[in-house]
Amino acid sequence: MNGAELLIDRVSRTYPNGTRALEGISLAVEPGEIVAVIGGSGCGKSTLLRIITGLDRASAGRVTVGGAVIDRPIPEVGIIFQESRLLPWLSVGRNVGFGLDALPAAEREARVTAALRKVGLAEYGRRWPRELSGGQAQRVAIARALVMRPSVLLLDEPFSALDAFTRVDLQDHLLDLWAETRPTLLLVTHDIEEALVLADRVVVMRPFPGRVAAVMPVLLPRPRDRLSTEFEEAKRQVLAALGHSLTDPHPPRGLEEPTGALASF
Amino acid sequence: MAAALDTTGTQAIDRPARRAGRSSRWVGRFLVGLIVPVLLAIGWELVVALGWSNGRLLPPPSRIWQTLVELWQTGDLLSHIIVTTVRVFAGFALGVVAGTLLGALCGYSVVARRLLDPTLQGLRAIPSIAWVPLFILWLGIFEASKVALIAVGVFFPIYLGVVGAIMHIDRKVVEVGRVFRLSGFALTRRILLPAILPEYVIALRSGLGLGWMFVVAAEFMGASEGLGYLLVDGQQLGKPAQIVAAILVFAVLGKLTDTILVAASRPFLRWQDSFQTRP
Numbered sequence: 001m002n003g004a005e006l007l008i009d010r011v012s013r014t015y016p017n018g019t020r021a022l023e024g025i026s027l028a029v030e031p032g033e034i035v036a037v038i039g040g041s042g043c044g045k046s047t048l049l050r051i052i053t054g055l056d057r058a059s060a061g062r063v064t065v066g067g068a069v070i071d072r073p074i075p076e077v078g079i080i081f082q083e084s085r086l087l088p089w090l091s092v093g094r095n096v097g098f099g100l101d102a103l104p105a106a107e108r109e110a111r112v113t114a115a116l117r118k119v120g121l122a123e124y125g126r127r128w129p130r131e132l133s134g135g136q137a138q139r140v141a142i143a144r145a146l147v148m149r150p151s152v153l154l155l156d157e158p159f160s161a162l163d164a165f166t167r168v169d170l171q172d173h174l175l176d177l178w179a180e181t182r183p184t185l186l187l188v189t190h191d192i193e194e195a196l197v198l199a200d201r202v203v204v205m206r207p208f209p210g211r212v213a214a215v216m217p218v219l220l221p222r223p224r225d226r227l228s229t230e231f232e233e234a235k236r237q238v239l240a241a242l243g244h245s246l247t248d249p250h251p252p253r254g255l256e257e258p259t260g261a262l263a264s265f
Numbered sequence: 266m267a268a269a270l271d272t273t274g275t276q277a278i279d280r281p282a283r284r285a286g287r288s289s290r291w292v293g294r295f296l297v298g299l300i301v302p303v304l305l306a307i308g309w310e311l312v313v314a315l316g317w318s319n320g321r322l323l324p325p326p327s328r329i330w331q332t333l334v335e336l337w338q339t340g341d342l343l344s345h346i347i348v349t350t351v352r353v354f355a356g357f358a359l360g361v362v363a364g365t366l367l368g369a370l371c372g373y374s375v376v377a378r379r380l381l382d383p384t385l386q387g388l389r390a391i392p393s394i395a396w397v398p399l400f401i402l403w404l405g406i407f408e409a410s411k412v413a414l415i416a417v418g419v420f421f422p423i424y425l426g427v428v429g430a431i432m433h434i435d436r437k438v439v440e441v442g443r444v445f446r447l448s449g450f451a452l453t454r455r456i457l458l459p460a461i462l463p464e465y466v467i468a469l470r471s472g473l474g475l476g477w478m479f480v481v482a483a484e485f486m487g488a489s490e491g492l493g494y495l496l497v498d499g500q501q502l503g504k505p506a507q508i509v510a511a512i513l514v515f516a517v518l519g520k521l522t523d524t525i526l527v528a529a530s531r532p533f534l535r536w537q538d539s540f541q542t543r544p
Contacts, residue, residue, distance in 0.1 A: 073444050085441050089459040089536045099445045128536050
């Protein structure tokens with residue numbers, strides 16, 4: 001399946017305690033486009049992703065995917081979290097097939113096997129998640145999202161918990177996987193280099209409350225060379241935009257998200 | 266309940282292969298654990314056989330064994346075992362059902378927890394044996410009061426275990442379920458139950474242990490059969506061999522039922538780190 005258009009239309013989010021996490025975020029992501037959202041902590045990046053996933057509700061404004069308004073999780077939108085969030089009581093294969101239980105067993109197994117092969121873990125279907133390294137677990141999480149064939153894939157700082165070598169490896173791997181079906185990709189990160197390696201556009205956010213400070217097209221040719229002078233120049237520009245977004249911050253007022261596993265169902 | 270969980274299955278991708286060589290190590294460890302009790306038993310047997318002690322207050326193993334054999338041959342031992350085991354299982358079943366339901370309710374709903382938990386914690390502070398006179402007044406001196414006492418003893422560890430397990434469920438894991446559009450029964454079956462299972466099994470084990478403890482108390486308060494009756498009878502008639510024999514049977518039954526419980530839950534908990542035998 002190819003990517004769908006993702007429209008974020010004047011989305012605001014105010015928590016019940018009065019904290020304004022997001023204010024008037026608007027962003028149109030083209031089908032198959034890769035957009036990286038970057039910003040310091042407290043700028044509401046993760047809240048934005050939760051709203052697009054349907055895990056959280058916008059206080060005002062709306063999100064549409066392929067024209068359909070998001071008010072709950074839908075199969076067309078997949079998400080990869082900062083932690084792999086594999087279910088420890090299921091084998092790797094069953095984790096990957098977690099969303100496919102409506103399919104006949106043979107078809108499910110075929111898709112799981114194919115997804116694991118794509119992330120280079122074809123032999124790991126029968127392992128337990130605890131037997132995987134951090135990078136392997138995140139690959140399984142990617143397989144679990146891709147096996148659903150999402151038209152929009154969201155990534156919430158997906159590689160930030162990994163070591164530098166694994167991170168670079170997985171960034172390249174993600175681009176290879178993206179090229180196969182070209183889903184729309186929205187990536188939240190605090191790593192400027194990661195944003196510039198992956199994205200067609202970089203959205204810089206500023207905190208308190210979270211707002212879009214700048215939208216910067218990345219015109220570097222692909223595949224991107226992390227060591228080129230043009231890449232260094234682009235990093236410098238994003239850093240400047242980030243710094244500029246921080247020059248006039250409103251004082252922070254407790255940005256904790258609501259906690260408690262059972263609060264919302 | 267357990268059969269509905271997602272942790273078993275027959276497909277090739279389902280289950281990691283078992284590791285070999287576990288059973289031989291287990292047997293070795295079991296034999297090492299036997300050394301001390303066996304040496305003590307042989308020593309005491311020798312002391313009595315050599316006439317250094319008459320063994321009247323603590324009979325030697327051979328006399329205890331003889332008592333066990335006699336009780337077994339008359340059929341008395343088996344009927345006492347059956348009576349006591351039925352009481353434990355009846356009380357355990359009641360305690361588990363009540364503890365699981367109330368625990369789930371209070372773990373799931375903040376309102377229920379604020380409403381019920383203080384009362385239940387207050388009741389927990391009462392030593393369970395203190396209920397005995399009231400239960401006898403309410404339920405009579407026969408089975409009902411005994412089963413009720415055992416159920417009360419089993420209830421609290423189950424209740425506490427279930428409430429704690431539900432409150433420890435990782436919000437992040439629940440979110441994974443919600444991303445895959447699970448709610449209600451499906452979320453419970455595929456996420457919540459597997460997540461609480463390890464703590465639930467521990468709660469069941471301590472509840473079962475308390476069940477065996479409370480059956481003795483229940484049978485002390487006037488029983489005409491059961492292993493607790495054997496203890497009282499042995500004391501009143503001055504038969505220490507019978508007391509020790511009954512104690513040994515309690516130990517074997519307690520260990521046996523706990524082992525069965527662990528073995529029954531093991532297939533569902535094989536994913537845990539703690540169940541891995543490291544080489």
